[in-house]
Amino acid sequence: MSIELRQVSKKFGEYCALNSVDLTIADGEFVAVLGPSGCGKTTLLRLLAGFEQPTTGEIYMDQVQVAKKGFAIPPEKRKIGMVFQAFALWPHMNVMEHIRFPIRHHKETPGHIRKNEKDHISKILSMVGLSKFEKRMPHELSGGQKQRVALARAIAAEPALLLMDEPLSSLDAMLRMEMRREIQTLHRQTGTSVVYVTHDQGEALAMADRIVVMKNGSIEQVGSPEEIYRTPHTEFVAKFVSRANLAHGKWKDDVFVPNGCEDTLQWQGKHVASYFKSSGMFPVRPDQIQLAPAHKPGIQGEVVNVQFQGKDFHYHIQSHDGQWEIYSPLSFRLKEKVTLNLIETQ
Structure with a gap:
């Protein structure tokens, strides 16, 4: 899925969370949105998800307008998957049921997945290394396994866009490194566009095709990890990124x-x-x-x-x-x- 934001701003009362953001994301691209707390990166993600409407500006997905002032196509019609910081697993569902849920309930689930539900679930379980855990309940899983379930659920309906909001921040250092590799592998296997919000510059440098560095609701610099690291455009980027x-x-x-x-x-x-x-x-x-x-x-x-x-x-x-x-x-x-x-x- 390709994405375009044109002069997008978002205000909450008098507070401006996003200020005239212009951004283009190519189909299949992995983009990390990097910045400190309060810089507007989660607001940007919520606008892409359809949870918020822009105060000004327009958002396009695959060249179709999905949001402007007073209008937003709801999340369930955007063909997106989401992974949250807190996993957000349901305690009454086992691993297999978590993956099955979006297949049966997302309106945009492709027909070939619905017809071959069992085989597709097996494929997803194998992809995230959970084939032997399909009957496990969330309380029987480790932190890394819970994160894999959240990833599997997010990609089960083959979303065109995967939104990730600080998904590794609650994991320990060794597990974060392992999950970075898992996410990169999933991106290669699925070809899904990814917008990955983080305040961890190491994650952004390690995984992304491009990095969007934000400060106070505005974009400071957009570039490849190498460009951001070697040729920062502002003092903030130079000091914040590595x-x-x-x-x-x-x-x-x-x-x-x-x-x-x-x-x-x-x-x-x-x-x-x-x-x-x-x-x-x-x-x-x-x-x-x-x-x-x-x-x-x-x-x-x-x-x-x-x-x-x-x-x-x-x-x-x-x-x-x-x-x-x-x-x-x-x-x-x-x-x-x-x-x-x-x-x-x-």
Whole structure:
């Protein structure tokens, strides 16, 4: 299913939850909507689901208008599936009954699925690894198994659009990693368009074809995970997505000179967005800085804190330009005074 939002806004009283959002999602695309609490991402999802009507603007699905001010096609007519943060399983239904429910009750369920209900349920159970659990009740399942049931129920009627609202936030770290792989596999197998709401930038970077970064009801940047990570367009995106250090200095065309390093450093920055050039800043990810012993050419700093993380060390280093967060794969731990310089691999 393709999706298009044209100048969509949503107000609750005087509060503006969404502000003139324009967004296009291609058929079969996996889009993550990323942002902090209160940025409007869940409101956007509810508008796509049909639970809310836009205050202004229009929403199209497969080029058919489904919502505008005062009008919205109801959720049951949109051919969507939803996965919630809290699983929302019914305590009186076993696993098989959860999957059967949307097949029998969704008006948009294709006829070939209704005619071959038993075989289709078996296929879905196999797809999510629950073939041996069809008679289990929700209270007899682990957290990961419950999440798989929620996923299976959402895709059982072959929706054209799958909406996911923070589906992994209640799981522990190891289980979240496992479920990321499950969701990616399901997306490949079904070809369904996915809109995945999250505040976890790791999830968005790992799974999505494109990421929509939101702040205060507006879209800050849309791009592939690589684009969002390597070429942030604003200070908010740079700091919110995997964090970034902001060096201050002067730009001359595409060359940046950090403050205090006029005679020693020049950083090439063709990839850096115009916002940072006009603001006299250079965004640097924690893994894009090379550390060396003190008195080498570069920004002089002092180690404030260091944590060993197995494959690398995580440093907090104080310089005249503020505190830096740096990931260094050095095989030894640097002490006290150090020098910082950009790794020229971009």
